[in-house]
Amino acid sequence: MQQSAVPELARTDTRPIHWVATATAVAGVIALTSLVQPGPATAAQPTTATEARPAPAPTATTPPGTTGVAFPLDCGPVKAVVARRTSGDLDGDGKPETVAVVHCDAAMGTPPDAVYVLTRNATDGTPRVVATLVQPADRLTATDLAIGDRTVTATLLGYSTDDVPSCCPDVKKAAAWRWNGHAFLRSTPADTRGV
Template sequence: MQQSAVPELAHTQTRPIHWVATATAVAGVVALSSVVQPGSATAAQTAPATRTQSAPAAAAPPSTTGVAFPLQCGPVKAIVVKKTTGDLDGDGRPETVAVVHCDAPMGTPPDGVYVLTRSAGSPKPRVVATLVDPKDRFTVTDFAIREGTVAATLLGYSSDDVPSCCPDVKTPATWRWNGSAFLRSTPAGAHSV
């Protein structure tokens, strides 16, 4: 057997003092790491002379507050029950589409659906289109704007004999701006409820 060129190690047996020294060293590293923190990380490096230019702020959609909707409510007021926003005409400014009805104390008042816009220089919104007229006696559900198209489900009546509480016709409808007006399309198969 060949003898080792390195003398025997004196620390081949651990003693309690070795564990105390190791624990003290680990505690020192942990304490030091909590005091010394690295800088915040970034996903991309920026060059020192690089300037960033912010995009122009998006135009805020028209508010429904204070708008005179073309709705005859008598002694009660008109209330906005649903609204959604989106760019319907592709001009980069959002429009607001609102479902409005009279705040009737009883029954189910018919809904009107109105498109609001605001001219570039005017802060006041205005009604530019009526998609559903309240005199047609529809209640609007499933209301949304998807890819520049207004979509809704219209609950209506097959005749004047059907009580207002119980619409019996359910019709999906969509409206899309064609450059001069909103065109309504109704998928085939409107059905009774």
């Protein structure tokens, strides 16, 4: 009979100490892998013009507020009050403008309104007046202020003569303003009527 070139294998009976040693070794490997972390991923970026890159997400901006704005309105000893305001993109640049109806805080009567367009200053983001749609000298009260389809609309209440008391406007006009790239152009729809 020929002898095997490989010595006989040792006995393969396991004892509890073998299991304890194996469990300790596995726990050590798991603990070591939690301490060693891979570096940051460095995926290759597209380098040619033919490879598509996702477009950057548009930045959303908030419309300019009216707090702290120096409106070009001479109120003397009383302060200017923002009666109404609305916001929307009037020039198509993706950034909203604010339209504000402002009048002096008069104790009696109906003070005339002014209507201003505000935008954000490009350098520091502070709100500033860029256009006047209604002057206080026009002696009008602006109601139903809205923005739609890049157009400002309002109902203007006024007076047929200087003899009409300021409490009781007797003329009602619909008005709309649209930016033409250089200025806001006013249009008057056909529904102008007396009240």
